[in-house]
Amino acid sequence: MTEPTNSTASGSSPGKILAPTYEGDFVLDKDLALECGCTLACPTLHYAVYGRLNAARDNAVLVCHALSGSALVGSWWPEVFAPGAVLSLEHDFVICINMLGSCYGSTGPGSVNPATGESYGPDFPLISVRDNVRAQARLLDSLGVRSLRLVMGGSIGGMQALEWSIQFPERVQRGLIIGVSPLGAMGLALNHLQRQAIQHDPEWDGGRYLSQKPPRSGLSLARQIAMISYKSAPLFNERYGRNPNRSGEDPWANGGQGSGLGGGLIGGRFDIAGYLDLQGRRFIDRFDANAYLAILRTMDTWDPLRGYGSPQEAFGRIRARLIFVGISTDWLFPAPEVKRFAQVIRAAGADAEYREMASDHGHDAFLAEQAELVRLLQ
Amino acid sequence: MTEPTNSTASGSSPGKILAPTYEGDFVLDKDLALECGCTLACPTLHYAVYGRLNAARDNAVLVCHALSGSALVGSWWPEVFAPGAVLSLEHDFVICINMLGSCYGSTGPGSVNPATGESYGPDFPLISVRDNVRAQARLLDSLGVRSLRLVMGGSIGGMQALEWSIQFPERVQRGLIIGVSPLGAMGLALNHLQRQAIQHDPEWDGGRYLSQKPPRSGLSLARQIAMISYKSAPLFNERYGRNPNRSGEDPWANGGQGSGLGGGLIGGRFDIAGYLDLQGRRFIDRFDANAYLAILRTMDTWDPLRGYGSPQEAFGRIRARLIFVGISTDWLFPAPEVKRFAQVIRAAGADAEYREMASDHGHDAFLAEQAELVRLLQ
Numbered sequence A, B: 001m002t003e004p005t006n007s008t009a010s011g012s013s014p015g016k017i018l019a020p021t022y023e024g025d026f027v028l029d030k031d032l033a034l035e036c037g038c039t040l041a042c043p044t045l046h047y048a049v050y051g052r053l054n055a056a057r058d059n060a061v062l063v064c065h066a067l068s069g070s071a072l073v074g075s076w077w078p079e080v081f082a083p084g085a086v087l088s089l090e091h092d093f094v095i096c097i098n099m100l101g102s103c104y105g106s107t108g109p110g111s112v113n114p115a116t117g118e119s120y121g122p123d124f125p126l127i128s129v130r131d132n133v134r135a136q137a138r139l140l141d142s143l144g145v146r147s148l149r150l151v152m153g154g155s156i157g158g159m160q161a162l163e164w165s166i167q168f169p170e171r172v173q174r175g176l177i178i179g180v181s182p183l184g185a186m187g188l189a190l191n192h193l194q195r196q197a198i199q200h201d202p203e204w205d206g207g208r209y210l211s212q213k214p215p216r217s218g219l220s221l222a223r224q225i226a227m228i229s230y231k232s233a234p235l236f237n238e239r240y241g242r243n244p245n246r247s248g249e250d251p252w253a254n255g256g257q258g259s260g261l262g263g264g265l266i267g268g269r270f271d272i273a274g275y276l277d278l279q280g281r282r283f284i285d286r287f288d289a290n291a292y293l294a295i296l297r298t299m300d301t302w303d304p305l306r307g308y309g310s311p312q313e314a315f316g317r318i319r320a321r322l323i324f325v326g327i328s329t330d331w332l333f334p335a336p337e338v339k340r341f342a343q344v345i346r347a348a349g350a351d352a353e354y355r356e357m358a359s360d361h362g363h364d365a366f367l368a369e370q371a372e373l374v375r376l377l378q
Helices: A129-142 A156-167 A185-200 A202-207 A216-230 A233-239 A271-284 A289-300 A311-315 A335-347 A362-368 A370-377 B129-142 B156-167 B185-199 B202-207 B216-230 B233-239 B271-284 B289-300 B311-315 B335-347 B362-368 B370-377
Strands: A022-027 A044-050 A060-064 A093-097 A150-154 A174-178 A321-327 A351-357 B022-027 B044-050 B060-064 B093-097 B150-154 B174-178 B321-327 B351-357
Touching: A022 A129, A044 A129, A060 A129, A060 A156, A093 A129, A129 A156, A129 A289, A150 A156, A156 A174, A156 A289, A185 A202, A185 A216, A185 A289, A185 B216, A185 B233, A185 B271, A202 A216, A202 A289, A216 A271, A216 A289, A216 A362, A216 B185, A233 B185, A271 B185, A311 A335, A321 A335, A321 A362, A321 A370, A335 A351, A351 A370, A362 A370, B022 B129, B044 B129, B060 B129, B060 B156, B093 B129, B129 B156, B129 B289, B150 B156, B156 B174, B156 B289, B185 B216, B185 B289, B202 B216, B202 B289, B216 B271, B216 B289, B216 B362, B311 B335, B321 B335, B321 B362, B321 B370, B335 B351, B351 B370, B362 B370
Parallel strands: A060 A093, A060 A150, A150 A174, A174 A321, A321 A351, B060 B093, B060 B150, B150 B174, B174 B321, B321 B351
Antiparallel strands: A022 A044, A044 A093, B022 B044, B044 B093
16 A cells, blocks of 8 residues: 555656645445445545644645546655645645545445445446545545645546545535546547456456456556657657667567567567557556456446536536636546546636646646646646 | 558549559568567568569558458558559559458467467467568568669558658658648547447457457447547548437437347437447458457557657658648548647658648548548648
């Protein structure tokens, strides 16, 4: 539970890593009724806090992590805590809660299903963003936190931040929603490709694989598909271009006639291929395939209007001041769509500002260029 | 060999399908020395012709097909032959030659290797775009065609068209190069993902699978990855949006607890997922996995400057009048890069014009919106 992770980021964050004030588990004392109609038996939420709740109980901030992130926000978003940045270890009480479905401590497909005594595996139910937010509210209740001065997150973390503002309008003063809008058809397509990469791996075995024999090649390919949507063509061109792989392979090598290079059909890799393979390898050592599938569905199904009659009815509930951040080269959640989404929310009567982050880093910019993000928010 | 195919297109072309004047095989009387250093023993080129060579032998046009296309250009590009369009069945002698490495009649990985008496499989060597062009020149020699009034193609077909203009400057009067520039890092990344999808399928078996037991799930996923790069986010949003799959699936369905829906980790599909699955299924019935791998490498390795000291030295050879066409929503070969590429070629002293096709169809527009393409070229 203490492994530092970058949510969607490939690279590591520069600067120091902050240790939490406390890291531990909260077990819900009741089953969680899910939007899909199932229940999740008394789930565990793994969480970390930084700083301390003040006597007035008005300094709490909730940070929501992205797909493959963990509760250790001080490890993957350290520059957001820099002096004068967005958060203050001295003045804020920062809470970050691992998502349900994840493999970093909260109840997920790898957890034991009390009904069977075995891990959930493919029986793990669909958890929505709203389900997560409702469970998180119970944890905040237990910490004595009624009001959040800020809830913030990028990507699926931003989905949670907005859902908090809608579901618990009286508890949220400000919201910071980065690089996200409801997933469009292209985003759904990318998730469908990733899902298949895992499903097609025979080691996945319908989700019933043993932890020591996971679907490594499938999860690696899924991560690599995701990486192309997290980054940008300009960044890839600048960093990798058409260079041969830096390990010394030759894309013109002809592996036919038994050279051991995998035949003339494969051959030596370009540098971008070596980079992607490395990202895949790193990921399979730190993430679980079923957890990945679970959170893809959480992302796919997010619809903040679900159950409301109109945008006015849903977004009109919001009392928080919201800032939306679009990233100029984001391909997964294009900046124009984030901007349009903020406009829809403002048109529904909420206080929603839009700012744009100029970056070549694509969707990943909120993790890869933290100093830029902080500057934009100051 | 008579199956009509759409090169990269998913949909079928509207309008009538034209029958070729002749369709057959040409066998090179010598081995083909390849750029990679290997030789290909007396390869076969499968080709089709439309119309007749006139007495002056000055009405020949060469059309080069895209990745999964065939020699039957009248089937996949019929509107280019419409009255007053780009080509004329009455006045032109149109030749289209299946690429080496393909599974539509020319020598490819599924062909018999005369050295072993068995199919090449993974021993099939790397064939470059230039290798293809040199082989095609021999076929044109045999047809008595010395001069081409036009050579044209989209995607990898455009790579061949430009390479023709460089390698045989005295034989090409005009070139039409659509939706293509040397593949950048993002394009190489997409091809790397597709390659892995096939390689990871255990049925691929290192490329030695039997034709009756091909790597279906791997090739299907590869095709689906390609489809997202052939289309565009606006088109997907307009056509599929966030709709549930039209067959009646529910993306909110919870398949857990033995419902047969693949567990809560998978669930019902969105419409875009149903579309992609259908494209994958259709493709595995008409294309071969090793042929796909072979042509990916042909695309990856294309570098028109290879062997030349400078752009001037390579592109300065060109005598043809070239028109480059970029497609406004092309993600695989972005229009700004096609434009920049045309500028580089013009700066090297060639006659290179750039035109842009406004379309929501992405890279596929040259096949999906043929009437628009024809209008742009008139």
